[in-house]
Amino acid sequence: MELPIDHFRLLGVSATTDSETVLRTLQQRLDRAPDQGFTIDTLQARAELLQASAKLLSDEERRQSYERELTAIADTGEGAIAALEIPPSREVGGLLLLMEAGQAQETFEAASRGLQPPQAPALGSSREADLTLLAGLACQAAAADFRNQRRYEAAARTLQQGLQLLQRMGQLPEQRRQLERELKLLLPYRVLDLISRDLSALTARQEGIRLLEQLVLQRGGLEGELDADFPQDEFQPFFKQIRQFLTVQEQVDLFSRWAEAGSATADFLASFALTASGFVQRKPERIHAGFQRLQAGGQPGMDVFLACQQLLLGQVEQAQTLFDAGADEALRQWAHEQSDDPLARLCAYCRDWLSREVLPGFRDIDADADLEAWFADRDVQAYVEQQDRIRGRLTSSAAPEPAPAAADTAQELPAWPDFSLEPTPTSQDPAALDAAATEADDDLWDGPQWRLPNLQLPAMPALADLPRWALPSAGAAVVVIALGGWLLLRPRTQPAQPLPVQPAEQAQPPAAPPTPPASVAPSFPLAAADPSETQLQELLEAWLEAKAAVLAGGNAPLPLTDLARSSQVALLQRQEQANRSAGATETVKASVESFSVSERSPNRIAAQVTLRYSDERRSSSGAVLNQTPATSLTNTYVFARDGERWLLAAFKPG
Incomplete structure (x- = not known):
């Protein structure tokens, strides 16, 4: 066979090396024979080849002839090389x-050919063992060379070929494990290499996205910690870096799939990608x-984001x-500085x-706000006009008007806000955006750019931080919003927000539905770490009874903020205020017929609930303005854990 190498490179000397140095180098090479487990025949052949090269290069006449x-x-100019x-x-x-x-790659290719028919050595021979060992070592060395050149896909293909060869030979299990580990690392x-390629390289980019999903899967999701070789503090900066190479539609598709698998972080990111798109x-x-x-996620601290989407x-x-409910004092001050x-x-x-x-953060978006x-x-x-017309038809019963005809009342939706088709937002505790949240977010997202030892990633612009809000005015404090599952439901306290009580002389409300205190008071606020369905149903029933009492013009039997988040309380406030301004009152009857938990996590629980519901709205003179006959409704209620308390956080009509 021919080796693509000359005597100088085989021995490891340059063309200017003198004869004495040639002989000294020979002795050093003989003294440092490889110890990976080659047979004596291979080591002896190696020594003989080294001696032959040294003998030629130390003979001046033969050396001059060889150099010519x-x-x-080299002068042929046809790409020929010495062999x-x-x-x-x-x-x-x-x-x-x-x-x-x-020349590890050439060695791996030659050793692989030597193990293939018709050149394959005898089964169990020393030549077969040496060629297999050499193929494994050369594969590993060639992959390292490609990786140092930042040719990550070439490195991966070489490792895969080496694994297949060793598996076919059924030898060197330890070597196979090393190759598998290097391929995993x-x-x-590979993801960065493939996804960063031009958008026209569709096949390569699709393979990069497939590998990204594989990477996230083996970690146990975006929030997972199953991969000890790639811990969260390294994965999150890497993920920030990866996002800028994905188009907005690629992010929508990826994050939506991961959200369906239960990732709160992916749900959050999918919402932002949909908004950008x-x-x-x-x-x-x-x-x-x-x-x-974003609303259905039931996560705290989202109100200001929801407010922007609603706008x-x-x-x-x-x-x-939503903005008033979610903005903290610093944000309110900044907002007042912008305009009156x-x-x-x-x-x-x-x-x-x-x-x-x-x-920011999408490869195919370059637009101004x-x-x-x-x-x-x-x-x-x-779109806005169409939605206004729809809402006008669906919520017309909420405005004071003459009593409708009997044929029309059956078509109207209930006046209770929770059962309208208007989206019900979640809320952010005003105390949630504190220094602890800022510090936690910095720990997660503001670390150094991701890298592994001895490798340099391609230069790239800094990726905008994942969702956070920073005051743009000079010297203002930075307010950081928790990101999905990484900062899910930070412990917090929420001050009570009492509702204004209608003076007796302004209305003549019907008697409030009876509220047996013995069945509610002992259980709230609900502080169980893992509440049962019965406890959650009692929480919902207590909230329904409290709403009915407030809308009837009375006082809630329990503090509303012990039952629901501030967004739900704020909506009830608006409804009660609208009734009071119009001199109207409502009698609402709602009872739970069935209650079934459909989703459960340490900080979020969703339940499918069937209610028996009816309402009646009267003017100050007692005239019936509108009513909803008794009917069954199936809705989804979301409960979230705020600190040590479970509260009703969101609602979705069936």
């Missing part, structure tokens, strides 16, 4: 020297889908309510939110 041959080969003819008896020794000379680099493509329905995802959907009143008009303040924050949190252009778009205007 090398010069002639050495090796007898078959010294083949494995020659390949061993080729690998020692730094290479996975993040909808804003850039002028598709409000995508923003609405993002709003529904983009044209729901100004709901957006302002509440709507202008909300628009200023929404514009800042889009430019800082939503639009231009709200004027958004609301001037015909498709956006048509």
Whole structure:
């Protein structure tokens, strides 16, 4: 066989090395024979080849003749290279020297061919053992060379070929384990290599996305800790870096799949990707889908984000309510610095939110947060007008009006806010955005760029932090919002927010539904770490009874903030205030017929609930304004853990 190497490189000397140095190098090479387990025949063949090269290079006449041959080969200009003819008896020794000379890939390819028919050695022979060992070592060395060149896919293919070869030979189990481990450690680099390629490289990018899903799966999800070789403190900076190479639709698809598998973080990121996609493509329905995802998650600290989404959907009143409920003191102060008009303040924050949190971090998005252009778009205007018409038909019963005809009342929806089709937002505790949250977020996301030892990742622009809100004014404090599952449901306390009580002289409400205190008072606030269905049903029933009492013009039997989050309390406040301003009262009857938990995690529980519901709304003179006859409703209620308490957090009509 021919080895693609000359005598100088085989021995490890340069063309200017003198004869004395040649002989000294020979002795050093003989004294440092490989000790990986090769047979004596291979080591002897190696020594003989080294001695032959040293003998030629130490003979001045033969050396000059050989150098003239090398010069002639180089002068041909046809890409020819020098080669050495090796007898078959010294083949494995020659390949061993080729690998020692730094040509690991050529060694691996030659050893692999030597193990294939018709060249395959006799089964169980020393030549078979030496060639197999050499193939494994050369494969590992070649993969390391490719990795140092940042050719991660080439390194992975070489490792896979080596594994297949060793598995077919049924030898070297320890060597196979080493190759498998190196292939596993290479996975993040392969993802980065493939996803960072041009968008026209569809096949490579699809393979990169497949490998990214494999990486997340073997970790146990975005929040998982199953991969000891890639811990969370390394994975999160890596994931920040990866996101900027994904298009917005790729992120929507990926995060949606991971959210369906139970990842709260992915649900959060999918909401932001949908919002970015909808804003850039002028598709409000995508923003609405993002709003529904964020709302249904029931996570605290989301109100200001939900407010921005509602504003983009044209729901100004709901957006302002959410913003007021979710903004902390620093954010309120900043907003007041922007304008005296509440709507202008909300628009200023929404514009800042889009430019800082939503639009950065997508490979195919380069857009400004231009709200004027958004609301001037015909498709956006048509969507908002359509939704206004729908809401006008569905919620017309909430406004005081003459008593409707009997034929019309059966078609009207209940006036109780929880059973309207208007999305019910979650809330952020005003105390949630504290220094502890800021420190925790910094620990997770503001670490150094991800890297492994002795390797340099491709230079790239810094990726915008995953969702956080920072005051843009100089010297202002930074307020960090918890991100999905990584900062899910931080412990917090929530101050009571008592509702205004209607003076007796302003209305003549019917008697409030009876509220037996003995069945409710002992259980609340609900502090069980893992509440049973019975306890959760009692919490819901207590909230329904409290709402009915407030809407009837009375006082709630229990503090409302011991039962529900501030967003639910705020909506009830609005309903009660609207009734009081109109001089109207409501009699609501709602009883739980069935209660079944459908989802459960340490911080979030969702339940499917069937209710028997009816209501009646009367004017101050006692005239019936509208009513809903008794009917069965099936809805989803979400309970969330705030600190040590479980509260009703969100609601979705069936």
